[in-house]
Amino acid sequence: MKTLQPGPGVMSGYLASLSAFAKLTGAERELLAAGAYLQSYDKGELIFSLGEPARQLVCLVQGSVRVYRVKADGKEKVIHLMRGPALIAQAPTLIGGTYPAGAECTTDCLVVAIPRQSLLDAAAGQPDLPWHMMAGLFERLQELTRSLEAHSQQSGAVRVASFLIGLGHDRDAVDLPAAKKDVANYLGLRAESLSRALKALQAAGAIEVTERQIRIVDRGCLEGVLAE
Amino acid sequence: MKTLQPGPGVMSGYLASLSAFAKLTGAERELLAAGAYLQSYDKGELIFSLGEPARQLVCLVQGSVRVYRVKADGKEKVIHLMRGPALIAQAPTLIGGTYPAGAECTTDCLVVAIPRQSLLDAAAGQPDLPWHMMAGLFERLQELTRSLEAHSQQSGAVRVASFLIGLGHDRDAVDLPAAKKDVANYLGLRAESLSRALKALQAAGAIEVTERQIRIVDRGCLEGVLAE
DNA sequence: CGTTGTCTTGATTAACCTCAACAGCGGTGG
DNA sequence: CCACCGCTGTTGAGGTTAATCAAGACAACG
Secondary structure, eight states, X not given: OEEEOOOTTHHHHHHHTSGGGTTSOHHHHHHHHHTOEEEEEOTTOEEEOTTOBOOEEEEEEESEEEEEEEOTTSOEEEEEEEESSEEESHHHHXXXXXXXXXXXXXXXXXXXXXXXXXXXXXXXXXXXXHHHHHHHHHHHXXXXXXXXXXXXXXXXXXXXXXXXXXXXXXXXXXXXXXXXXXXXXXXXXXXXXXXXXXXXXXXXXXXXXXXXXXXXXXHHHHHXXXXX | OEEEOOOTTHHHHHHHTSGGGTTSOHHHHHHHHHTOEEEEEOTTOEEEOTTOBOOEEEEEEESEEEEEEEOTTSOEEEEEEEESSEXXXXXXXXXXXXXXXXXXXXXXXXEEEXXXXXXXXXXXXXXXXXXXXXXXXXXXXXXXHHHHHHHHHSOHHHHHHHHHHHHHTTOSEEEOSSOHHHHHHHTTOOHHHHHHHHHHHHHXXXXXXXXXXXXXXXXXXXXXXXXX
């Protein structure tokens, strides 16, 4: 991890890309930016690990991160695959707890770290801020809920298809945000099963796979899988 | 649903049983109670349904509720099985959205309903309130995370055992908080599989099942299942 | 060039779902 | 009072999905 010295206004611009801070005035964002640090992480670096006190809010500006938990038997479960811009671990930071999971960069990443106290100060002057952050929590809650539904009621192939569609957001070519084994874990599959599922989708003419790049050839076909 | 007229101090006492409001002063709770309604629901009644605007915060004081989502194909997924005292659907109420799920009583229930505006007023006078509620959200988030881990990496029998242990909190006899089919759904199983899993645990001498009552006979045995 | 980690492929197996039948129970109405 | 219905829960047989085990291709890297 390296701490960068951004030019004036740069950090504030990064903050503006985050929905939680989008509605702050420029001055408020400058205030927040003044107490924050711009950091760059290499692929594979940990941003934080489980159990560490959550002293700062991690704002992922660029890059992808996998958020995972380690169970008693040493196995990992990938909880989120996040792409910037997004907030990570807002809840423990806000309530002053410890991180309930670890976060590892799956690509090089750019992060704005806001110390907890700066955030509380900002919240004191800006009563709407906690509510905006709560909205972010709400989205996270809904994402988990959808994941839970998917895990317990849909087949692997369907989960893969729905993940690809969600990843694309109408674009036709997408990069997987992490190694296939991590994507598989996130989807509740083994790497082998993901490999077979992708192959089946390719055989059906829905997608084309090259390395970690997925091209959506026939969106209708891909969406048709969801109905199964 | 019937609206009750509680005697003085009763509602405030109910509020005190909820962790989110435990740290309020008596006067603050009285203020909150003044704008709230005490309601009783019969088993099977809906407290709210999916898509409805979340105009009031539902505080479940007594009884059990199942929170579920309905998917496109009409199938339900039980997201939470909650027992009072607990808050339900705090996030959509706080951010002024719509309920992302339905809530149905699985037993007769006692509920304190706090209109959104009363809550916002209370928050204005009590800056810590939003943070306390956020702590509740955080717990919900963690519960979902644990559910997700369990769903994707543990066998059905293990999930059942861990559910029973969590239900008991050291007590040796517990009632299932909902019909077996709903418990099964919550655990990501079919009713048949839950039935078989319970039978297996009974055969192993870990529990005794009578109707909806579960007696934990050999806790060590039950915990031993978790390691599998 | 060997090592390491990722990804793929194949064969086998176990867990769980599906379908189907039936018992028990409470409510309803002739 | 009893036949009927709907609903929950149990049991059994059979089928399917995806995990497991094992082996090898391939690229990245020192």
